Amino acid sequence: MLEDLFHSPTSLSLLGVIMGLLVLHFFYSNFSFQEKGTEPPGPKPLPLLGNLLQVDLKKLDSSLFDLSKKYGPVFTVYFGLKKVIVLAGYRTVKQALVNHAEDFGDREVTPIFYDFHKxxxxxxxxxxxxxxxxxxxxxxxxxxxxxxxxxxxxxxxxxxxxxxxxxxxxxxxxxxxxxxxxxxxxxxxxxxxxxxxxxxxxxxxxxxxxxxxxxxxxxxxxxxxxxxxxxxxxxxxxxxxxxxxxxxxxxxxxxxxxxxxxxxxxxxxxxxxxxxxxxxxxxxxxxxxxxxxxxxxxxxxxxxxxxxxxxxxxxxxxxxxxxxxxxxxxxxxxxxxxxxxxxxxxxxxxxxxxxxxxxxxxxxxxxxxxIVPMAIPHKTSRDVTFQGYFVKEGTTVFPLLTSVLYDENEWESPxxxxxxxxxxxxxxxxxxxxxxxxxxxxxxxxxxxxxxxxxxxxxxxxxxxxxxxxxxxxxxxxxxxxxxxxxxxxxxxxxxxxxxxx
Ligand code: HEM
The missing domain is CATH 1.10.630.10 (Cytochrome P450)
Incomplete structure (x- = not known):
């Protein structure tokens, strides 16, 4: 069915418009974000794809855990145009979820979660x-x-x-x-x-x-x-x-x-x-x-x-x-x-x-x-400065529980x-x-x-x-x-x- 879509001229023009809007959205959201403060580091995103080529969607939690070793305990990943802040390691996850409980306490209602329960x-x-x-x-x-x-x-x-x-x-x-x-x-x-x-x-x-x-x-x-x-x-x-x-x-x-x-x-x-x-x-x-x-x-x-x-x-x-x-x-x-x-x-x-x-x-x-390696995605309920980084209200947050339960600083043989x-x-x-x-x-x-x-x-x-x-x-x-x-x-x-x- 997906193949049919790409062969119809109307759908192709529609796709063109959608892609254009997505590109605009991507540059706008990045630009407006950088104006307000330092963004957590992360792998360089490609337009439209973001970091999809740098993460393994079949083993997302371990793939993000690996990235945390390079980019630190608070980092940014783009899933397509979707910006996600990943929190890694016991200290950081605890600091965000417990010490900044209100800021990091909303649920990210992804499209599939919305479809489930509106x-x-x-x-x-x-x-x-x-x-x-x-x-x-x-x-x-x-x-x-x-x-x-x-x-x-x-x-x-x-x-x-x-x-x-x-x-x-x-x-x-x-x-x-x-x-x-x-x-x-x-x-x-x-x-x-x-x-x-x-x-x-x-x-x-x-x-x-x-x-x-x-x-x-x-x-x-x-x-x-x-x-x-x-x-x-x-x-x-x-x-x-x-x-x-x-x-x-x-x-x-x-x-x-x-x-x-x-x-x-x-x-x-x-x-x-x-x-x-x-x-x-x-x-x-x-x-x-x-x-x-x-x-x-x-x-x-x-x-x-x-x-x-x-x-x-x-x-x-x-x-x-x-x-x-x-x-x-x-x-x-x-x-x-x-x-x-x-x-x-x-x-x-x-x-x-x-x-x-x-x-x-x-x-x-x-x-x-x-068993729940990335908790259930959270979302910031307001603008927050966390560990020196600015995170905008409504940003998706993954508290990476894998990185807590396997944290090398906490467990003798993780x-x-x-x-x-x-x-x-x-x-x-x-x-x-x-x-x-x-x-x-x-x-x-x-x-x-x-x-x-x-x-x-x-x-x-x-x-x-x-x-x-x-x-x-x-x-x-x-x-x-x-x-x-x-x-x-x-x-x-x-x-x-x-x-x-x-
Ligand atoms: C070994 C068993 C269980 C594990 C490991 C587990 C783990 C979790 C985790 C990691 C979350 C997500 C928390 C977050 O978003 O930060 C969660 C949420 C939740 N769990 Fe469990 N859970 C277990 C059993 C149960 C049971 C028995 C119930 C029902 C009585 C339950 C009901 C819920 C509910 C309703 C939420 C959503 C909380 C909210 O969004 O406010 N869980 N659980």
């Missing part, structure tokens, strides 16, 4: 919508037990379903991706909808699978190009697939919301959706106009939490298991600690403080897995799986400031405490029950740690054996 919900919104929806989500998640005992019970119950599912493979090699994602999804579903789903439920399976695919496609080279040249959209297969996924998940989410609405009882709030619907009805009764409690903010907030709460935790748990299979001596030490401290009873959150090695292994897995990063000489757990997989500042992950509880309980329960090994005939050395690059970094497709421990 500015509604939490992840891809700004201003008052974001403030109200984020505050509401945090309060409601906490009221429904995020980080508390009630959620612990739900996760423990889900551990049993997950273990049952793993047992069915009878020690034979299998791909655990979907099952783990279903388990993680059921925790956020219990809070959002007041219920868990059967792993075999086709609607649930399809919702989880669509989110999984969408996260992969959002980081694909063609969607990164779409963000630079949005008019390409209708010709891109990935874009069409993404739009369909979002629409399908929106329809399914609305169906669940409609069911909950039918049985809504203001006296008994069962879940997040109930609290939202009650708030919406109360505001309607009081005739308050312009409220943020509208249907679009409800469906998109729910979709944000469902997707963010499923894929990230599921993905990290898969990495943990791959690391365990790859480094059996480390798995031995976790299992030894679990047997010594907990024995065969169910692990509880309370136990974490007595399981320093296990805690260190979970932290190290999150550090090395680095590229090695080394739980000692989180242990002192006596073997006690130590926190490390540069441990920032959830990002930091105003936009810090709002599910952090839930995710931490899930990772701890799921991983310990699985390791109490199973020994994880590569499939027969595959050595530990052959287990591939090269990630699949999407919007997140996930383990490449693999199978593991979950062998029941005696």
């Amino acid at each position: 500015g509604h919900g939490i992840l891809f919104s700004n201003g008052n919508t974001w403030k109200e929806m984020r505050r509401f989500a945090l309060t409601t998640l906490r009221d429904f037990g995020m980080g508390k005992k009630i959620t612990e019970g739900k996760i423990i119950e889900e551990c049993h379903y997950l273990i049952e599912e793993f047992e069915q493979h009878d020690g034979k090699a299998f791909n655990n991706t979907q099952t783990i994602n279903y388990a993680a999804s059921n925790i956020i579903s219990a809070i959002m909808f007041g219920r868990r789903f059967e792993y075999k439920d086709p609607v649930f399976q399809a919702m989880v699978e669509r989110d999984h695919e969408s996260i992969r496609l959002t980081g694909s080279a063609s969607i990164l190009m779409y963000n630079v040249l949005p008019w390409l959209g209708p010709w891109l297969k990935n874009w069409k697939e993404l739009m369909k996924n979002v629409e399908d998940n929106k329809r399914e989410t609305n169906n669940i919301i409609a069911d909950l609405k039918e049985t809504l009882n203001p006296e008994m709030c069962r879940c997040f959706v109930d609290v939202f619907l009650n708030r919406q009805q109360n505001l309607e009764v009081s005739e308050i106009k312009d409220s943020h409690y509208n249907d679009e903010n409800l469906v998109y907030s729910v979709m944000n939490l469902f997707a963010a709460g499923t894929e990230t935790t599921g993905n990290t748990l898969q990495w943990c298991l791959v690391f365990m299979a790859k480094y059996p001596h480390i798995q031995d030490q976790v299992q030894e600690e679990l047997s010594r401290v907990v024995g065969s009873r169910q692990v509880q959150v309370e136990d974490r403080k007595n399981l320093p090695y296990t805690d260190a292994v979970i932290h190290e897995s999150q550090r090395l897995a680095n 590229h090695t799986f080394n739980p000692s990063h989180f242990l002192d000489k006596e073997g006690k757990f130590i926190r490390r400031d540069a441990f920032m997989p959830f990002s930091a500042g105003r936009r810090v992950c709002l599910g952090e405490s839930l995710a931490r509880m899930e990772l701890f309980l799921f991983l310990t329960s699985l390791l109490q029950r199973f020994r994880f090994t590569p499939p027969p005939g595959v050595s530990e050395d052959e287990l591939d740690l090269t990630p699949v690059v999407g919007f997140t970094l996930s383990p490449s497709p693999h199978e593991l054996c979950a062998v029941c421990r005696k």
Whole structure:
């Protein structure tokens, strides 16, 4: 289809006009920028292409990390005409996101993010919508037990379903991706909808699978190009697939919301959706106009939490298991600690403080897995002078979490799986400031405490029950740690054996 476009005379003239405008825009934006202060350094951009030829779109985070070694912790890259400021290294990322939290705290709503949610919900919104929806989500998640005992019970119950599912493979090699994602999804579903789903439920399976695919496609080279040249959209297969996924998940989410609405009882709030619907009805009764409690903010907030709460935790748990299979001596030490401290009873959150090695292994897995390598793009909310450089209001900012989690000034062996990063000489757990997989500042992950509880309980329960090994005939050395690059970094497709421990 794209080829047809280049052969039609009308389209060619249209393209000519667009190109002309783009060139003008490029020179204008650079010129006006330089007038106000020193621009952060960076590779010299080519007209129209910017630095697209100097970065590897298939491994963008590591490519930008390499550039930071040449241009320093604050540098400029042009994706076509789009100027992006990259922040690299623990000190710089922390200084920007925490010390200049307001300045660097807006979300960059790229064309694809805008297509997703049109500015509604939490992840891809700004201003008052974001403030109200984020505050509401945090309060409601906490009221429904995020980080508390009630959620612990739900996760423990889900551990049993997950273990049952793993047992069915009878020690034979299998791909655990979907099952783990279903388990993680059921925790956020219990809070959002007041219920868990059967792993075999086709609607649930399809919702989880669509989110999984969408996260992969959002980081694909063609969607990164779409963000630079949005008019390409209708010709891109990935874009069409993404739009369909979002629409399908929106329809399914609305169906669940409609069911909950039918049985809504203001006296008994069962879940997040109930609290939202009650708030919406109360505001309607009081005739308050312009409220943020509208249907679009409800469906998109729910979709944000469902997707963010499923894929990230599921993905990290898969990495943990791959690391365990790859480094059996480390798995031995976790299992030894679990047997010594907990024995065969169910692990509880309370136990974490007595399981320093296990805690260190979970932290190290999150550090090395680095699943959200560039956070989610930010944007400056006003003009700011940062480390002597002028950054204009509305400039896109990439806080490069890869450069924090692999910062050579912070970690003794940044590229090695080394739980000692989180242990002192006596073997006690130590926190490390540069441990920032959830990002930091105003936009810090709002599910952090839930995710931490899930990772701890799921991983310990699985390791109490199973020994994880590569499939027969595959050595530990052959287990591939090269990630699949999407919007997140996930383990490449693999199978593991979950062998029941005696
Ligand atoms: C291991 C699991 C997780 C990791 C590594 C993770 C990581 C992140 C990161 C890096 C961001 C972007 C922060 C930024 O823009 O600076 C983020 C945002 C977010 N996360 Fe998570 N997350 C995890 C689990 C969860 C869970 C379980 C939930 C749901 C309860 C969740 C909900 C969100 C939301 C709603 C945002 C957007 C915040 C905003 O824009 O204000 N995340 N997360």
